[in-house]
Amino acid sequence: MTTSTASRYAAEYPLIAAALPGQTLPWLRHLRSAALEQFSLQGFPSPREEEWRYTNVSGIEKKLFSPSLALTADDVDAEWLNEHKIADAWVLVLVNGRFSSELSVLADLPVGVSVMSMADALNTQAEKLEPYLGSAASHLEHGFIAFNAAWFTDGLFVHVPSKLVLERPIQVLHIVTGADVMTVTRSVIIVEESAEAKVIETYISRDGVYAASQSGTDSTAGVANAYLTAAVTEIFVELNADLTLYKMQSESEKAYHFGGSYIIQNRDARFTHHNFAFGGLLSRNDIHVDLGYASECELNGLYLGTKRQHIDNHTRIKHLKAHAISRELYKGVLDGRARGVFQGRVIVAEDAQKTDSQMNNRNLLLSDDAEVDTKPQLEIYADDVKCAHGVTVGQLDEKSIFYLQSRCVDQETARNMLTFAFANEMVDKIKIKSLHDKVLEQVLIRFPQEGVNKEWL
Amino acid sequence: MLQIKNLHVSVGDKPILKGINLEIKPGEIHAIMGPNGSGKSTLSHVLSGKGGYTVTGGSATYQGKDLLDMAPEIRAREGVFLAFQYPVEISGVSNIYLLKAALNSIRKHQGEPEVDAMDFLTLVKDKVRLLEMDEKFLYRAVNEGFSGGEKKRNEILQMAILEPKLCIMDETDSGLDIDALKIVSEGVNSLRSPERSFVMVTHYQRLLDYIKPDKVHVLAHGQIVKSGGAELALELEEKGYSWVEEAVA
Ligand SMILES: Nc1ncnc2c1ncn2[C@@H]1O[C@H](COP(=O)(O)OP(=O)(O)OP(=O)(O)O)[C@@H](O)[C@H]1O
Numbered sequence: 001m002t003t004s005t006a007s008r009y010a011a012e013y014p015l016i017a018a019a020l021p022g023q024t025l026p027w028l029r030h031l032r033s034a035a036l037e038q039f040s041l042q043g044f045p046s047p048r049e050e051e052w053r054y055t056n057v058s059g060i061e062k063k064l065f066s067p068s069l070a071l072t073a074d075d076v077d078a079e080w081l082n083e084h085k086i087a088d089a090w091v092l093v094l095v096n097g098r099f100s101s102e103l104s105v106l107a108d109l110p111v112g113v114s115v116m117s118m119a120d121a122l123n124t125q126a127e128k129l130e131p132y133l134g135s136a137a138s139h140l141e142h143g144f145i146a147f148n149a150a151w152f153t154d155g156l157f158v159h160v161p162s163k164l165v166l167e168r169p170i171q172v173l174h175i176v177t178g179a180d181v182m183t184v185t186r187s188v189i190i191v192e193e194s195a196e197a198k199v200i201e202t203y204i205s206r207d208g209v210y211a212a213s214q215s216g217t218d219s220t221a222g223v224a225n226a227y228l229t230a231a232v233t234e235i236f237v238e239l240n241a242d243l244t245l246y247k248m249q250s251e252s253e254k255a256y257h258f259g260g261s262y263i264i265q266n267r268d269a270r271f272t273h274h275n276f277a278f279g280g281l282l283s284r285n286d287i288h289v290d291l292g293y294a295s296e297c298e299l300n301g302l303y304l305g306t307k308r309q310h311i312d313n314h315t316r317i318k319h320l321k322a323h324a325i326s327r328e329l330y331k332g333v334l335d336g337r338a339r340g341v342f343q344g345r346v347i348v349a350e351d352a353q354k355t356d357s358q359m360n361n362r363n364l365l366l367s368d369d370a371e372v373d374t375k376p377q378l379e380i381y382a383d384d385v386k387c388a389h390g391v392t393v394g395q396l397d398e399k400s401i402f403y404l405q406s407r408c409v410d411q412e413t414a415r416n417m418l419t420f421a422f423a424n425e426m427v428d429k430i431k432i433k434s435l436h437d438k439v440l441e442q443v444l445i446r447f448p449q450e451g452v453n454k455e456w457l
Numbered sequence: 458m459l460q461i462k463n464l465h466v467s468v469g470d471k472p473i474l475k476g477i478n479l480e481i482k483p484g485e486i487h488a489i490m491g492p493n494g495s496g497k498s499t500l501s502h503v504l505s506g507k508g509g510y511t512v513t514g515g516s517a518t519y520q521g522k523d524l525l526d527m528a529p530e531i532r533a534r535e536g537v538f539l540a541f542q543y544p545v546e547i548s549g550v551s552n553i554y555l556l557k558a559a560l561n562s563i564r565k566h567q568g569e570p571e572v573d574a575m576d577f578l579t580l581v582k583d584k585v586r587l588l589e590m591d592e593k594f595l596y597r598a599v600n601e602g603f604s605g606g607e608k609k610r611n612e613i614l615q616m617a618i619l620e621p622k623l624c625i626m627d628e629t630d631s632g633l634d635i636d637a638l639k640i641v642s643e644g645v646n647s648l649r650s651p652e653r654s655f656v657m658v659t660h661y662q663r664l665l666d667y668i669k670p671d672k673v674h675v676l677a678h679g680q681i682v683k684s685g686g687a688e689l690a691l692e693l694e695e696k697g698y699s700w701v702e703e704a705v706a
């Protein structure tokens with residue numbers, strides 16, 4: 001059980017509590033102490049919990065990660081960071097879980113729009129946050145959310161007022177610069193009635209990518225930092241509003257990543273998620289969507305695992321009211337000894353007549369040692385609904401390989417082309433050019449591309 | 458061009474081709490006819506190198522080289538082209554990407570530089586017009602969502618662009634309506650040359666009305682049981698296969 005780890009963390013808590021944002025707010029202090037208590041009891045989730053059956057997080061307990069309180073923006077190579085910024089976006093940079101205004105680009109926001117760090121938001125608009133923070137993600141759900149509520153050091157706050165359409169995307173760039181660090185962030189995104197926004201969450205660490213760009217100097221390559229990311233985002237898409245959320249997770253290959261996105265959609269609201277899970281030694285995404293009347297959600301995911309990576313995506317879509325539509329497509333490519341987990345739960349409440357739901361999970365296993373556990377689950381309590389789900393797990397299609405060979409393509413290239421094509425379907429859905437190109441680059445870095453010609457795509 | 462001698466092929470323990478002999482000279486067109494399940498596609502597949510078949514005897518020599526010894530892509534680069542009976546859908550790979558990859562593989566194999574991007578586009582668009590296709594097909598995923606006839610036409614488009622020396626067409630006519638059959642046949646006829654040979658697997662005379670074969674063979678139970686000139690196809694159309702099968706039985 002995890003209580004010993006939990007109590008070690010709890011023992012450290014008083015030492016850092018004063019430095020956490022929002023300590024003057026009684027409601028937040030109350031939330032944090034309830035969450036701390038919950039975490040002390042429960043610890044990190046155990047494989048005995050049904051929702052964590054396939055993902056054992058005990059590796060996290062080998063270390064005691066600590067928050068990085070002292071941060072200097074000088075630690076960050078600006079040039080390297082710029083490569084990860086999305087062109088023409090407002091960029092909020094969090095270094096080891098803390099906002100850096102020097103590195104961020106937040107000028108020229110339209111009047112009435114808030115894009116700021118969570119710490120700033122707690123200082124300047126706490127009363128606006130109070131009804132939202134903790135209302136989509138309950139700390140009782142599991143240990144990571146409790147941990148997050150107690151320990152979060154910062155995060156992103158976005159508020160888009162009604163009828164306002166944000167043309168430029170907002171990017172929150174999470175970067176980690178050190179080893180044994182824990183970065184715990186809580187973000188809140190509110191898109192008011194008939195407003196529209198696009199938000200990009202990027203998770204990178206300095207080591208991995210940095211090492212890769214230093215061609216030839218093998219000494220720096222492979223020095224991947226072990227650290228823990230626990231990021232929770234609560235999202236509120238109000239009446240007829242529209243939010244597209246992109247998540248690009250390419251953490252260091254030794255990192256632990258827990259990312260939770262909890263979305264509440266009001267009547268007629270639209271939400272689209274593109275979830276790219278590429279990095280980390282062990283990563284887990286929770287995506288929970290609550291659908292209001294005639295709202296629509298689209299969940300797209302791509303997970304790529306190599307070596308000994310473990311990548312877990314848990315989605316839960318609740319059709320609470322009638323006439324809502326959900327579409328879900330998750331694709332996985334697993335090589336080496338990588339392991340993928342997909343759980344897709346769709347719950348249709350009694351009132352949710354005329355629900356229209358489709359879920360699909362497709363997996364490509366490139367090696368004999370790669371593995372995937374996939375578990376679609378439909379729980380339907382209404383009688384007039386249209387729900388479909390499908391799962392495939394397989395190798396590359398031999399007929400397709402031969403077809404390409406018969407068209408002069410050698411076998412290895414044929415395999416690479418087909419693997420790439422399988423993954424690229426998800427990349428092609430990205431509407432923001434600069435992000436599209438960055439994600440594509442990550443896909444190509446992660447998989448053998450011998451023979452795949454980028455220029456021809 | 459191609460000499461097949463006493464070729465025996467099995468799938469697992471099951472013999473399918475039982476001693477095929479066939480000689481195809483440059484410039485010739487051979488039609489292969491025969492009942493369902495007689496081994497026509499198997500022969501086409503074995504010649505183009507598809508896995509899953511065991512050659513238990515005999516040989517196939519292509520331009521003086523042991524064809525059966527080459528990897529499928531090498532055969533293709535050396536000029537063997539199979540137009541599939543059932544073209545495969547390749548999602549995520551566009552037609553134009555595959556054409557470019559294929560053409561450049563051939564050029565590399567021949568020690569030539571990559572095709573110039575503009576020349577390539579001109580060539581491809583030329584052939585698209587020849588086969589009266591919509592240019593949009595170039596940018597769609599290979600065969601994905603194509604109708605049966607569109608897939609067949611796409612095979613011939615690839616063939617026209619890659620300019621192979623030995624064209625094996627496995628029931629290219631099936632699935633084509635009358636107009637499409639005419640267009641595809643004209644496309645094939647435009648490729649005829651003294652250096653290029655064709656093997657056309659078909660069940661119907663109507664293809665052979667457009668593309669006149671030099672030789673017609675009947676394949677039954679894994680053997681060529683009768684060979685003749687173009688007139689043999691007419692006879693088969695009239696009488697069916699049973700009389701030939703009975704004649705050898
Ligand atoms: N992979 C396989 N496993 C088992 N039997 C096979 C396999 N491939 C082919 N066969 C058998 O070999 C025989 C010849 O098949 P083939 O596809 O070559 O026939 P065909 O002459 O092309 O027929 P059609 O006119 O219907 O296209 C058939 O009896 C078929 O069932």
Ligand SMILES: [Mg+2]
Nearest residue numbers: 497498499542
């Ligand atoms: Mg056949």
